[in-house]
Amino acid sequence: MTVMEIKSFSSSFVKGVVLAVATVALVGGSAFSAAGNVENGAKVYMKKCWWCHGEEGEADGPAAEFMMPPPRDFSAGVYKYKTSPPDAEIPRDEDLFVMISNGMPGTSMPSWKEVLSEQERWDLVAYIKTFTDMFEDMDNPPALSLAGKIPSTPDSITKGAKAYEAGKCFECHGERGKGNTQKKLKEGSGAKLWPRNLTKQWTFRAGTTPENLFARVTNGIPNTPMPAFAAETTANGKLSVEDRWHVVNYVMSLADPTNQVSQGQIVIKGVQRPAIPADEKDAVWDGVEATTFRLAPQIIQKERFFTPANDLISVKAVFTDKDIAFLLQWDDRTQSIPGEEKSGTLAWGPLGHDAVAIQTPVTPSGSSEKPYFGHGDGKNPVSMLYWKSQSATDPAGSMLMTATGNHKREMGDAESIGFTTSSSYEFGTWKVMMKRSLVSPNTEKDTQFVVGKYIPVAFANWDGSNGEAGSKHTMTTWYWLLLKPAPSNDVVVIPAMIFALLFFGQYAFSRFAGDKKNKA
Amino acid sequence: MKILRPLIPLTVILILYFALKEGVPYLGSQLHEGTWPVIPTSVMKMYVFFIAVGVLLIFTFTDDGFKANIGPFAEIYLNPDRKIIRFVSAVLVGCFGAWVSYQYVKPTFDAPVELRSIHPAPPSNAKMWGKTYSIGTLKNPLREDKENFAANVKAGGEVYYKNCFYCHGDRMLGKGPFWDGFTPVPANFVDIGTIAQLSESFVFWRIGTGGPGLPSEATPWLSAMPVWHEFLSEEEVWKVILFLYDYTGHSPRVIEPHH
Numbered sequence: 001m002t003v004m005e006i007k008s009f010s011s012s013f014v015k016g017v018v019l020a021v022a023t024v025a026l027v028g029g030s031a032f033s034a035a036g037n038v039e040n041g042a043k044v045y046m047k048k049c050w051w052c053h054g055e056e057g058e059a060d061g062p063a064a065e066f067m068m069p070p071p072r073d074f075s076a077g078v079y080k081y082k083t084s085p086p087d088a089e090i091p092r093d094e095d096l097f098v099m100i101s102n103g104m105p106g107t108s109m110p111s112w113k114e115v116l117s118e119q120e121r122w123d124l125v126a127y128i129k130t131f132t133d134m135f136e137d138m139d140n141p142p143a144l145s146l147a148g149k150i151p152s153t154p155d156s157i158t159k160g161a162k163a164y165e166a167g168k169c170f171e172c173h174g175e176r177g178k179g180n181t182q183k184k185l186k187e188g189s190g191a192k193l194w195p196r197n198l199t200k201q202w203t204f205r206a207g208t209t210p211e212n213l214f215a216r217v218t219n220g221i222p223n224t225p226m227p228a229f230a231a232e233t234t235a236n237g238k239l240s241v242e243d244r245w246h247v248v249n250y251v252m253s254l255a256d257p258t259n260q261v262s263q264g265q266i267v268i269k270g271v272q273r274p275a276i277p278a279d280e281k282d283a284v285w286d287g288v289e290a291t292t293f294r295l296a297p298q299i300i301q302k303e304r305f306f307t308p309a310n311d312l313i314s315v316k317a318v319f320t321d322k323d324i325a326f327l328l329q330w331d332d333r334t335q336s337i338p339g340e341e342k343s344g345t346l347a348w349g350p351l352g353h354d355a356v357a358i359q360t361p362v363t364p365s366g367s368s369e370k371p372y373f374g375h376g377d378g379k380n381p382v383s384m385l386y387w388k389s390q391s392a393t394d395p396a397g398s399m400l401m402t403a404t405g406n407h408k409r410e411m412g413d414a415e416s417i418g419f420t421t422s423s424s425y426e427f428g429t430w431k432v433m434m435k436r437s438l439v440s441p442n443t444e445k446d447t448q449f450v451v452g453k454y455i456p457v458a459f460a461n462w463d464g465s466n467g468e469a470g471s472k473h474t475m476t477t478w479y480w481l482l483l484k485p486a487p488s489n490d491v492v493v494i495p496a497m498i499f500a501l502l503f504f505g506q507y508a509f510s511r512f513a514g515d516k517k518n519k520a
Numbered sequence: 521m522k523i524l525r526p527l528i529p530l531t532v533i534l535i536l537y538f539a540l541k542e543g544v545p546y547l548g549s550q551l552h553e554g555t556w557p558v559i560p561t562s563v564m565k566m567y568v569f570f571i572a573v574g575v576l577l578i579f580t581f582t583d584d585g586f587k588a589n590i591g592p593f594a595e596i597y598l599n600p601d602r603k604i605i606r607f608v609s610a611v612l613v614g615c616f617g618a619w620v621s622y623q624y625v626k627p628t629f630d631a632p633v634e635l636r637s638i639h640p641a642p643p644s645n646a647k648m649w650g651k652t653y654s655i656g657t658l659k660n661p662l663r664e665d666k667e668n669f670a671a672n673v674k675a676g677g678e679v680y681y682k683n684c685f686y687c688h689g690d691r692m693l694g695k696g697p698f699w700d701g702f703t704p705v706p707a708n709f710v711d712i713g714t715i716a717q718l719s720e721s722f723v724f725w726r727i728g729t730g731g732p733g734l735p736s737e738a739t740p741w742l743s744a745m746p747v748w749h750e751f752l753s754e755e756e757v758w759k760v761i762l763f764l765y766d767y768t769g770h771s772p773r774v775i776e777p778h779h
Contacts, residue, residue: 047767051681051690063681063690067697108697110690261700266631296701299686300746306686370741372732380741454632477702477744480631487627494625495618503614510597510606 036093037119041127044120049128052108057131059189067108068307070191077134078188078223081206083215084141086230093140096125099206106203106311144218146211150245152252160250163243167229168236173198177254178428179333184346188223192348194309194333194466195226197428199256203311208255213248259312259331262292268457270317270483276325277318279422280433285327288316295330295461295474301374301406305472309333309463313356313476319483323418324449325435326385328356328459335425336464339392349467354425355388356432357460360447360481362402364455373458373477375403383412383447385434387421389464396423398434402445406471416441452485526589529579536571540564636704639718640738648728648749658721660772662758669762676763679756687744692768702744709768716770720761723772727757 046055052067054060057074064071072079081099082091100121103111112121129135150156164170174180177198185193201208206216217239220228227234229244239247268291277284292314297305309332316327336354337343344351361371362381371380384401398421400412417440423432440446449455460475462468541564580586596602596609642655662672681690687706689696694708707714715723725733731743748757765772 048691051677051685061681062678063685066682066686108686108690110695112691114693115691266703267629269629294701296698296744299698300744302750369736370739372741373744377732377741475701478742479703482629484629485627490625491622491627495622498621499614499618502617503610506597506606506610506613514598514600 036122036124036126038123038126038130040120041123041125044116044124045127048112048116049124053128057128063108066306068192069107069187070189071109073189074128074131076188076223077132080221080223081216082219082222083144084219085144086219086228088141090134090138090141092143093125093129094143096128097121100124102207104205106205144215146214148241148245149210149214150242150249152210152249156246156249157253159243160246160248160253163239163247164250166237166243167227167239167247169247171236172225174333174428176427177251178331180335180428181333181346184348185225192307192466193224197259197331197333198251198254199259199331200312201252201255202260208252210245210248210252213251214244217244217247217251258290258292258314260292261294261312262290265291267291267454267480267482268315268317270319270324270481272451272484272486273318273320276320276323276435277327277433280327280424280431284318285316288318288327290314290316290327290329291479293459293476293479295459295476297474298374298460298471301471303471305468305474307466308468308474309466310461310474313459313461315459317481317483319438319449319451321438323435323437324483325433326358328358328430328432328434330356330430330461331428332425332430332463333428334463334465335389335430337390337392338464343465347465347467350469352462352464352467352469353388353391354430354464355386355462355473356430357384357386358434359384359403359458359460360449361456362443362445362447364447364450364453370456370478372405375406375408378404381445383445384409385419385436387423387432387434388462389423389425389430396421400436400446410445412445413442417446449481449483451483453482455481455483457481526592529575529589533568533572533575536575537568540567540571634739634742636739636742637737638713639722640735642722642725643735646725646729646733649754653725653728655721655725658724660720660724660758660761662755662762663720672759673762673766676756676759676761677767679752679760680763680767683748683751684760692764704739704742706745709764709770712770715764715768715772718773720765720772723761723764724757727760728754 045053050061052059052061052063052071053074054064054071059071059073061071077090079091079095079099081104082088082095084090084092084095099109100116101111101113103109112124116124171183172179172181172185172195179195179197181195185195187193196203204212206212216226218228218230220226220231220234222228227236229236229239229247232238269289271288273284292312295308295311295313297308299306310330312330314329316329318325318327332354334346334354335343336347336351338351338353359373359375359382361376362383369380371377371382376382381402381404384399384403386399386401388397390396398414398419400414400417400419401409402412403409417436419434419436421432421434423430425431438449438451440448447455456478457480458476458478460473462473468474576589579589596606644656645652645654647653662668665672680688684696686696686698687702688694688709689699689706692709694706694711696706699706709715718726726745728747728749730747731745732740732747734740734743752760761772764770
């Protein structure tokens with residue numbers, strides 16, 4: 001209710017007056033929700049919300065089956081993100097208002113503040129409360145106490161790390177917070193649920209301030225396995241108020257600002273090195289800039305896939321005068337090993353391999369015509385470097401392919417380009433290195449990597465424990481790869497010449513003008 | 521301190537420059553979040569040139585002003601006792617020139633520009649559902665059906681929320697949950713630059729044939745827009761079109777008859 005409200009205040013006076021009224025009412029506590037008009041809320045709901053949440057609020061709208069997490073079932077009256085005290089059964093009206101206004105990043109629930117007025121959003125709060133009798137005869141609960149907040153210090157973060165262990169957060173969120181869970185988790189409804197990757201805080205649903213996170217740890221996330229740590233009853237034990245603030249500081253310290261899309265970066269810059277790195281863990285990779293892209297599910301061609309788990313892929317490239325190597329890195333909550341028992345217990349749907357592929361046009365042609373991003377087309381084929389993880393019986397494998405359209409693939413001669421891969425899965429992160437020669441003897445079916453030329457490139461990724469196989473996977477559309485040429489001498493020579501010209505020019509001027517003046 | 525006098529017009533120029541470059545977009549962003557354009561470099565260069573000329577004119581307008589501002593230059597370059605300051609000035613001017621030329625020759629690794637026609641002329645005939653449609657004369661058969669209008673709009677909404685929202689967004693703003701995975705980004709139907717400008721037959725063609733149906737000036741190889749005749753029936757497409765216009769409040773463009 002702060003920064004954003006202040007902005008809207010300055011943007012329009014009328015809104016400002018509404019806001020002032022709202023603020024006064026909020027301070028007055030539960031009184032305000034009465035101001036929400038149920039009838040008007042119903043009208044807005046039937047225009048904007050029922051498509052997902054259902055006509056009767058039962059989460060069975062036409063869109064519901066195409067998303068993970070599924071929409072909230074208002075008829076059950078259980079809300080995930082509440083800031084009421086742990087013993088209150090219901091959320092505060094303000095919680096519903098904030099979720100409607102801000103939306104929930106990482107889900108299909110959009111933010112409505114851009115399209116609905118403040119009043120309309122309060123009307124909706126009043127309306128969605130009528131889908132259940134949970135709110136009847138209940139006063140709006142007070143806000144959870146935030147007393148005892150501890151500022152983030154190295155000491156507090158260390159204590160937080162201990163609390164993270166004591167509360168067994170790692171069992172679900174992984175030792176380093178990547179969400180690489182040890183157990184299969186479900187929504188209350190039984191639907192597929194993956195725990196949050198705590199390093200990607202842009203996916204947090206209900207805010208990323210210490211206060212937001214304190215409320216999460218205190219109240220847990222109702223209707224999911226995420227426990228309420230204020231309560232004695234959970235298997236994970238209780239955390240004291242102090243420990244909860246420490247663990248909040250620890251969670252905040254896990255935020256990895258590089259673990260998100262490289263804004264505005266659409267060119268992977270390959271750099272020249274004397275030798276190709278030995279494997280995916282070689283220290284050479286540390287000095288190479290990564291470009292990170294958003295993965296979207298394949299929802300374009302048959303068979304489509306709507307509930308992805310992986311959302312990012314990060315890419316580095318290194319080349320020598322003979323070879324090129326890519327380092328592909330992505331957070332994946334599960335190492336999917338078909339045939340292995342442990343992997344089997346975590347998987348949703350048939351357990352497949354984890355896999356990744358790089359796609360480039362066979363004939364890259366700068367900014368003009370490209371192959372269709374989905375496996376090329378009859379006129380413009382694409383070449384693909386594909387890697388898949390090990391199974392219980394087979395080691396990891398790789399393939400070179402050429403495609404001329406969806407499901408029109410043929411195998412290439414991987415040996416002719418010296419295609420090799422190496423890979424490892426640690427703490428919830430896959431690293432896969434792919435190496436091949438810059439040029440290929442098969443110019444009809446395979447890409448030639450030319451230094452200094454912009455080469456279109458796209459990626460695909462499979463999470464075998466998330467029901468992904470075949471055309472059901474995540475992907476990107478076309479981006480660019482540039483193997484950066486050695487800098488030309490001009491970069492030094494031209495500025496140096498300009499410097500000399502101006503420097504001596506001024507002396508020449510002063511002598512010339514001085515002579516003239518003396519003569520005069 | 522006379523020698524510092526020319527710094528005054530320079531300072532004024534710099535202040536005006538920053539006011540333009542940072543101030544205007546900042547002010548705009550406060551008024552209209554996210555929509556205020558940044559001033560393009562070429563226009564900035566022109567403004568700065570005029571500002572510089574204007575400020576210099578003002579400061580050298582009178583004889584005294586001219587002397588006060590130009591005098592110090594004569595002092596630096598012509599007075600034999602000003603050796604050190606002359607050297608410093610020569611180095612500074614040289615460095616500035618070198619820096620400017622470096623900005624021009626330094627390698628940039630910006631992606632190649634890909635021009636893309638957003639609303640290309642449609643082909644006169646398009647093949648969908650095994651039939652050939654003449655795009656110029658096509659009309660939405662459901663638009664005249666006043667009796668079932670509301671039901672058709674609702675059915676179109678269901679088509680939308682089963683097939684389109686994850687790209688074009690639950691709010692029709694082009695920002696569905698996966699919008700940022702695709703370049704070009706999905707169309708924003710609320711914006712006046714998309715369906716509001718188009719006839720229903722054009723929209724029918726775009727939905728039916730998707731990205732791959734575009735002519736090459738519209739880069740069909742980039743668009744993630746699916747080929748909907750492979751997933752939906754003809755009637756479903758007409759219904760979703762009714763819904764798009766109804767939800768956003770836009771009216772389709774009416775095609776003028778051909779001559």
